[in-house]
Amino acid sequence: MDSAAVENDLVETLFTEKQIQDRLGELAQEIERDYDGKDLVIVGVLRGAVMVMADLARALDRHVEMDWMAVSSYGSGTKSSGVVRILKDLDGDITGRHVLIVDEIIDTGLTLSWLTSNLGSRGPASVEICTLLRKPEALQMPVEAKYVGWDIPNEFVVGYGLDYRERYRNLRDIATLAPHVYS
Ligand SMILES: O=P(O)(O)OC[C@H]1O[C@H](OP(=O)(O)OP(=O)(O)O)[C@H](O)[C@@H]1O
Ligand SMILES: Nc1nc2[nH]cnc2c(=O)[nH]1
Numbered sequence: 001m002d003s004a005a006v007e008n009d010l011v012e013t014l015f016t017e018k019q020i021q022d023r024l025g026e027l028a029q030e031i032e033r034d035y036d037g038k039d040l041v042i043v044g045v046l047r048g049a050v051m052v053m054a055d056l057a058r059a060l061d062r063h064v065e066m067d068w069m070a071v072s073s074y075g076s077g078t079k080s081s082g083v084v085r086i087l088k089d090l091d092g093d094i095t096g097r098h099v100l101i102v103d104e105i106i107d108t109g110l111t112l113s114w115l116t117s118n119l120g121s122r123g124p125a126s127v128e129i130c131t132l133l134r135k136p137e138a139l140q141m142p143v144e145a146k147y148v149g150w151d152i153p154n155e156f157v158v159g160y161g162l163d164y165r166e167r168y169r170n171l172r173d174i175a176t177l178a179p180h181v182y183s
Contacts (some may be wrong), residue, residue, distance in 0.1 A: 053066060
């Protein structure tokens with residue numbers, strides 16, 4: 001990646017790699033406490049949640065099963081399409097199990113509101129959400145996230161799994177994207 005070119009596309013770093021790892025460590029401790037003695041499966045929402053799943057799972061000092069779903073709601077732009085489709089379903093059965101959905105961002109809330117009710121209909125012991133970022137001003141659907149890294153302003157962000165047209169996902173920090181990139 002041409003790092004000078006990437007820097008020109010970014011406005012401001014919101015969270016550094018270190019801040020992200022520290023916050024995930026705190027969330028992992030809360031999760032360990034809350035699920036002490038319970039069977040837990042964490043479900044990552046592909047593709048953006050790959051980084052947060054990998055780092056959160058390794059911050060957890062306990063056994064945890066990792067499963068994945070892929071859903072589509074954004075197409076290739078910066079606006080939700082309003083329709084959620086399953087592109088890849090879970091591999092495992094979650095009946096009677098404690099499920100923690102892990103994602104990197106709640107924006108309109110459409111994806112996780114839909115996913116929570118979809119997984120909730122499969123007879124799990126519980127379904128909760130862990131998200132690294134949340135945009136309270138953008139929320140259009142009711143979504144209760146039990147674990148939230150940070151609330152952020154209603155701006156399009158990239159890095160640490162978050163892409164714009166499949167770029168910037170591999171940035172280590174999270175930053176706001178310059179409007180000239182997508183306007
Ligand atoms: O609250 P919402 O408005 O529904 O937005 C949140 C969703 O958007 C992102 O995924 P995206 O659709 O960009 O797919 P990706 O993870 O493959 O990049 C993110 O991972 C969430 O799942
Ligand atoms: N990259 C990126 N993807 C998103 N999906 C929903 N909100 C966002 C956002 O702010 N940035």
